[in-house]
Amino acid sequence: MSAGRLVIIGAGQAGLALAARLRALNDTRPITMLGAEDVAPYQRPPLSKKYLSGELPFDRLLLRGPEWFVENAIDLRLSAFVEEIDRDACQVTLQDGTSLDYDALVLATGATPRTLPAEIGGDLAGVYVMRAKRDADRMAAEMKEGRRLLVIGGGYIGLEAAAVARTFGLDVTLIEMTDRILKRVACADTAAILRDIHKGHGVTILENTGLKRLIGKDGRVTAAELSDGTVIDVDAVIVGIGVTANDELAGACGLDVGNGILVDEFTRTSDPRILAVGDCTSLPWQGERVRLESVQNAIDQAEAAAVVLSGQEIPYQAKPWFWSDQYDVKLQIAGFNLGFDETVVRPGARPGSVSVWYFRQNRFVAVDAINDAKAYAAGKRLLDQGRQPNRAVLADPDADLKLLLA
Known part of the structure; x- marks a missing residue:
């Protein structure tokens, strides 16, 4: 299939997945991909782990080598900042004044970490967020x-x-302003398990504790005053208070937005x-609108969009799953526990392994599997098939999980 130019704004996991899927579908239309960073598309999850530790060089994080873009006729433009979308003219204008006409446009603009206001010290040196290569390098x-x-x-980013x-031997204090960690994304059982794991590794966790202000000297953070008046000395601060969808460009050109760019099932x-695809989107899911901030959704939704662009009217049916690596603990999540x-x-079956199963109005909706790959696999299969676990088997820790699928 061939058509007019496709412009993809965003050169992350979602943008690349869409371009790759289109080429796999033998779509030969011209494709221009605009990336705000100065590096080619790469994996983000390893940035704060194997890349930061030096275990993996950055080139191992690249999703495709430079030759792939040439071989697949993908015009990848880096450090390309989009200033405006003119929907009437079907044109994108970059900050350098360059304009690109498009026949179709895909927004894969991702999300941006929330930061602290400058009034409370958010602009001090030594205060970081973690999202991009430059963050890990700093x-x-x-x-x-x-x-x-x-x-x-105290969400997954912070933990x-x-x-x-x-693992680097730092003295770590974590503060969470609500009454427990993972308040927004997990149940109290999962939170308690992970809290104990972190405390066992020497992390000081202070719940019901917010930040009043950061204190600096010569422009660099040196201490933090907490909401209870306590002042603690610090050498650095990592802010993990969530992300916001990059929907400003979409809103400015008149697209419908609301906690993300609103998209339909196609x-x-x-x-x-x-x-629009990836972390920037608000998508329909089981009668509600949700944002699924995960690598899995970025890839799956982007590939679904490629199918639509190729001319097939096939709706995207999200099957959420997530993961988090902390120390030697692997947390795998299947499903979405909204409204449990x-x-x-x-x-x-093994020491230290446990799973938490979520139900909503007596219907199985998600599972958190902590060092328990069998529970994750069983739960994901049940969700994929729209089936309910046998409650008697689930309640019996000695029962074989295979019986859940019988």
């Missing part, structure tokens, strides 16, 4: 044994940052010539 100098790190936020810092925005009202905790 943070590397801080990862030295004995340094004091404050992590703000992963704390785990990495402890990944189309309110303008049928423009699609019951959980079942099941010990695993």
Whole structure:
């Protein structure tokens, strides 16, 4: 299939997955991919782990080598900042004044970490977020044994940052303003398990504790005043308080937005010539609108958009799954626990393995598997098939998980 030019704004996992899928579908239309960073598309999850530790060089994180873009006729433009989308003219204007006409446009603009206001010290040196290669490069100098790190936020971003810092030997304090870690994304059972793991590795976790201000000297952070008035000395701060969808460009050109770019089941925005994929989108899911911030969704949704662009009207049916690596613990999540009202905790077959099963109105909706690959696989298969686990088997820790699928 051949058509007019496709412009993809965003050169991350979603943008690349879409371009690759189109070429696999023998779509020969001209494709231009615009990336704001100065490096080719790469994997983000290893940045705060194997890349930061020096275990993996950056070129091992690249999703495709430079020759792939040449062989597949993908015009990849780096450090390309989009200034404006003119929907009437079907044209994209870059900050350098360059304009590109498009027949179809895909927004794969991702998300941006929330930062602290400058009024409370968010602009001090030594305060970091973790999202891009430049963040990991800046943070590397801080990862030295004995340094004091404050992590703000008890979600997965904050917990992963704390785990990495402890492996480097830093003295880590994590603060969470709500009454427990993982308040927004997991049940109290999963939170308790991970809290104990982090405390066992020497992390100080302070719940019901917010940040009042950061204190600096000569422009660099040196201490933090907490919400209870306590002042602690710090050498660096990692802010892990979530991300916001990059939907400003979409909103400015008149597309429907609301906690992300609103797309339909075919990944189309309110303008049928423009699609959106990945972390920047708000998509329909089981009668609700959700944002699925994960590598898996970025790839799956992008590949679904490629199928639509190729001329097939096949809706995207998200099958959420996520993962988080902390120390030697692998947390695997299948499903989406939105609105759960019951959980079942099941010990695993090996020491330290456990799974938490979520139900909503007596219907199985998700599972958290902690060092328990069998529970994850069983739960994911049940969700994929739309089946319910046998409650008697689930409640019996000695029962074989294979019986859940019988």
